[in-house]
Amino acid sequence: MIQLIATDMDGTLLNPEKKLPQQLPALLEELYHRDITFAVASGRSHMALTSLFGELAEEIIFICDNGACVMYPHEAPLLHSLPSATVHRVLDLCQTLPGTVPVLCGFHNIYYPADANDAMQEEIKRFYLQFKKVAYETLYTVDEPILKIALCNMNGPEQETYPAMQNAFGDDYELLISGDCWMDIMRKGITKGAAVTALQERFGITAAETMTFGDYDNDISMLKCAEFSYAMENAPERVRAHAKHLAPPNTENGVVRVICETLGIHLDDI
Template sequence: MIQLIATDMDGTLLNSEKALPPQLPALLEELYRRDITFAVASGRSHMMLTSLFGELAEEMIFICDNGACVMQPHEAPVLHSLPKAVLAEILTQCHNLPHVMPVLCGFHHIYCPAGMEDDLMQEIRRYYWDIQELPYDALFQVEEPILKVAVCNKNGPETHTYPLLHQILQERYELLVSGDCWMDVMCKGITKGTAVRHLQEQLGITAAETAVFGDYDNDISMLQCADYSFAMQNAPARVRECARYLAPSNEDNGVVRQICSLLGLHYSALPKA
């Protein structure tokens, strides 16, 4: 019997318009009635996630910043911040790369360089808000603990950004490609999968009682935590190969449809918000 469901957001629960499924409130009510825990696991910050879910967020579990921030109802958040030295190294390297911008993700604020190209800023604002734009040198002096550095490269991170930062940081930190334009740097061992495993231990839940949904490389560690691991139809082949099952695409409301199938619910009967 499934007791825990964890889902990614972009490319998974959200459609291409970044909208939540209209049936989600009714589905969550049914999950809570059955005492099934529902968690959102995203590379986004908690500010963006809680704002997106509104009142629904009050009783939800959020695995934010790819696991660097975990928030449970009525509990203090669990945070994992990067050392100042590694932040300085990442900022120095990114400053020398064309069309590459670092985004420093704190718990309270997001920091990025001022004067960015319009297309880069537009891409960053798709996923982050409460952004503090600072002169590049001032980023080195940010006092707030930084949970994650998200590196935006409109040309794709795999070719230049990821190899360079991996060569510098080697195996000391987690480096994940999290989107077509994005890669993230976190503390070693901090992933969505680590957060899901801790949640399983806390709840006394096994992989056989867990369902997980994802669509990109940063979801693979999470897919490995569940017997019911679903890659979305729209996921790259390398991600689909890491999952046991395939769910309909995010454009076809695949997460909600698949949960209904798992729990014996009628998708068409779920009321829309």
């Protein structure tokens, strides 16, 4: 019996226009009546996630910044910030990688360099809110704790950005490719999977009672936590290999469809 559902957002729950499924409010109400815990697990920061859900956000568990920020309803957030010295080292290395733009993700604000080109700025604005565009040297003086560093490379992070960061930080930090143009850096042990495991332990829920959905590398740790693990049909093969099941793509409302089919909920009724 399913007791916990955790889903990624971009490429998974959200449609290509970055909108939530129209059936979601009614589905969440049905899950609430069945005492099924619903969690959102995303690389996005909490500002972007909670704004998407509006009033629905009040009763949802949010695993933000790949687990660097976890928000339970009506509780103080659990935060895992990076050491300032590490943030500075990443900024130094980014200056040697011309195609890479660092985005510093704090709990209250997002910071990125003002000299990022227009295409990169548009890409950043697709996923983040409450951002501050500052001079590159100002990034070194941000006094807000940084939960995650997202690195944007419009040519993809695999060729240059990820190898450079892996060489410099791979032994001591979590490095994950999180999108076509993105990779993320968090504290060691901070992943979506670790956050889902903490949820299971808190509520006494087993992997056999857990359903997870994801479409990219940063979802793999979460897929491993569930017996009912679903990679989206639009996911790369390297991600599908870690899931026990395949869900219809996000373009076909795959997450909602699988949940309803598994739990015997009729879409027409919601």
